[in-house]
Amino acid sequence: MSDEITISELAKLMNVSVHQIRYFEEKGVLNPAYIAENQYRMYGVDEIYRLSHILLLRKMGLSVQMIKECLSNLTTVQITSLFRQALADTEAAITQLQQTKNLISKLLHEKEHIPLEDQVTYYIVTREEIHLSLWFHMEAQGYLQARQLTQHKGNIPNLFEADIHYAYDETDTVGIYTQKEGANDLVLPRGKYLSRHVYVHIEAELKEHINEFYAYAEHQGYPYHGPLIMVEKSYLSLFTPEKLHYELLLQMIE
DNA sequence: CTTCTTACA
DNA sequence: TGTAAGAA
Numbered sequence: 514m515s516d517e518i519t520i521s522e523l524a525k526l527m528n529v530s531v532h533q534i535r536y537f538e539e540k541g542v543l544n545p546a547y548i549a550e551n552q553y554r555m556y557g558v559d560e561i562y563r564l565s566h567i568l569l570l571r572k573m574g575l576s577v578q579m580i581k582e583c584l585s586n587l588t589t590v591q592i593t594s595l596f597r598q599a600l601a602d603t604e605a606a607i608t609q610l611q612q613t614k615n616l617i618s619k620l621l622h623e624k625e626h627i628p629l630e631d632q633v634t635y636y637i638v639t640r641e642e643i644h645l646s647l648w649f650h651m652e653a654q655g656y657l658q659a660r661q662l663t664q665h666k667g668n669i670p671n672l673f674e675a676d677i678h679y680a681y682d683e684t685d686t687v688g689i690y691t692q693k694e695g696a697n698d699l700v701l702p703r704g705k706y707l708s709r710h711v712y713v714h715i716e717a718e719l720k721e722h723i724n725e726f727y728a729y730a731e732h733q734g735y736p737y738h739g740p741l742i743m744v745e746k747s748y749l750s751l752f753t754p755e756k757l758h759y760e761l762l763l764q765m766i767e
Numbered sequence: 768c769t770t771c772t773t774a775c776a
Numbered sequence: 777t778g779t780a781a782g783a784a
Contacts, residue, residue, distance in 0.1 A: 521769070531770085532778065552784075553770060 517546050517555035527564055534564070542567055542581045573599040616674065624752055627760075628710050635709050635729060637765070642703040645678050646696035648689040656716040657689075665689075679743040681723065688740075701742065707735055707763045712756040719743070719759065726761045737763040 524531045537543040545554035649665040678690040711722045742762040749758040
């Protein structure tokens with residue numbers, strides 16, 4: 514029995530797939546020690562070390578092509594800077610992952626705090642002050658069009674995560690706002706708000722809900738102040754297929 | 768049973 | 777990158 518090992522033994526030893534080892538060979542970065550009579554690729558310790566280095570450099574983010582060119586002739590300073598770069602890269606990746614993790618937590622948390630579709634009622638809620646930045650105005654009768662989003666492609670970094678605030682006032686236009694720290698196009702003060710979550714199939718249903726909302730406030734004798742605010746968190750609609758989720762708000766005078 | 772090659776998603 | 781099929 515030879516001291517060399519087969520491709521599958523090497524694969525298990527190094528925790529990679531057989532396919533990947535053959536792929537490295539095809540790319541010319543790792544050749545077997547020799548080919549046995551039965552055409553089996555056989556590998557010795559040299560190949561094991563070489564494969565270790567290849568896998569390490571791959572973790573550093575180098576392409577197989579780069580590895581092929583570099584593996585034999587890299588200076589120690591080059592290797593060092595390679596590792597430094599890899600360190601910076603993975604730190605950046607960690608930051609990214611942390612952000613998406615935070616986002617996921619936030620979404621789950623918010624999802625827990627909205628009423629179920631079949632349990633929509635009116636609430637009196639206390640809200641913290643929020644600052645809104647005007648995005649653009651649109652016709653009160655109209656609804657968001659894709660065209661408008663592109664035309665006003667203001668600096669909305671991640672639209673699909675943003676809370677879109679629609680402000681309906683006495684005029685016949687609707688102000689579209691996004692939440693932004695320090696903005697003061699519209700400031701919703703801290704205090705009590707009449708709130709209702711609504712789910713609609715098509716945006717046309719919104720008008721009814723809005724009228725209903727006003728009617729309810731009137732009927733209950735709730736004095737309100739300021740525009741009716743409709744908050745759209747598009748990601749919440751993910752949880753209710755075929756339906757869009759909105760929250761209607763009226764600031765109440767205490 | 769294992770590997771090789773080739774093709775394919 | 778993983779999977780499949782036929783051949784050795």
